[in-house]
Amino acid sequence: MASPRTVTVVALSVALGLFFVFMGTIKLTPRLSKDAYSEMKRAYKSYVRALPLLKKMGINSILLRKSIGALEVACGIVMTLVPGRPKDVANFFLLLLVLAVLFFHQLVGDPLKRYAHALVFGILLTCRLLIARKPEDRSSEKKPSPGNAEEQSSLYEKAPQGKMKLS
Numbered sequence: 001m002a003s004p005r006t007v008t009v010v011a012l013s014v015a016l017g018l019f020f021v022f023m024g025t026i027k028l029t030p031r032l033s034k035d036a037y038s039e040m041k042r043a044y045k046s047y048v049r050a051l052p053l054l055k056k057m058g059i060n061s062i063l064l065r066k067s068i069g070a071l072e073v074a075c076g077i078v079m080t081l082v083p084g085r086p087k088d089v090a091n092f093f094l095l096l097l098v099l100a101v102l103f104f105h106q107l108v109g110d111p112l113k114r115y116a117h118a119l120v121f122g123i124l125l126t127c128r129l130l131i132a133r134k135p136e137d138r139s140s141e142k143k144p145s146p147g148n149a150e151e152q153s154s155l156y157e158k159a160p161q162g163k164m165k166l167s
Helices: 004-028 034-050 052-056 061-081 085-108 112-133 149-158
Strands: none
Touching: 004 034, 004 061, 004 085, 004 112, 034 052, 034 061, 034 085, 061 085, 085 112
């Protein structure tokens, strides 16, 4: 049976992966929601206007939106479907993206309700990464087995010697 830690990591990975696939797709195409797509276009225009350094680097709002959307979709697919270490790498990239988005929201002065979801999903990504990277608890492996005479004798030798007073 899978440990609670494993179940938690898998559940968070699938849920977060699907969320970021969905959000990335909204940034890339109007097929899922025309209103959300239009809102994303407007938001990314304001981000580029607020950060003139992006324009100097040749990054316009379309390139920024599509780059972030494609990265969200790719990392979301990895988080949902690919086993092992790549999930942690995708988690890390998504966490960096969330931090960048939070920075953009603060830069343009958006109210909390506009970026609360990014804050929540950033916390969830952090929790998933911390749980996944936590070393396994090995305390059950270090207990001496009843059949191992050497370990039992060494435990006996370490025990305090002397008389015990019982009353």
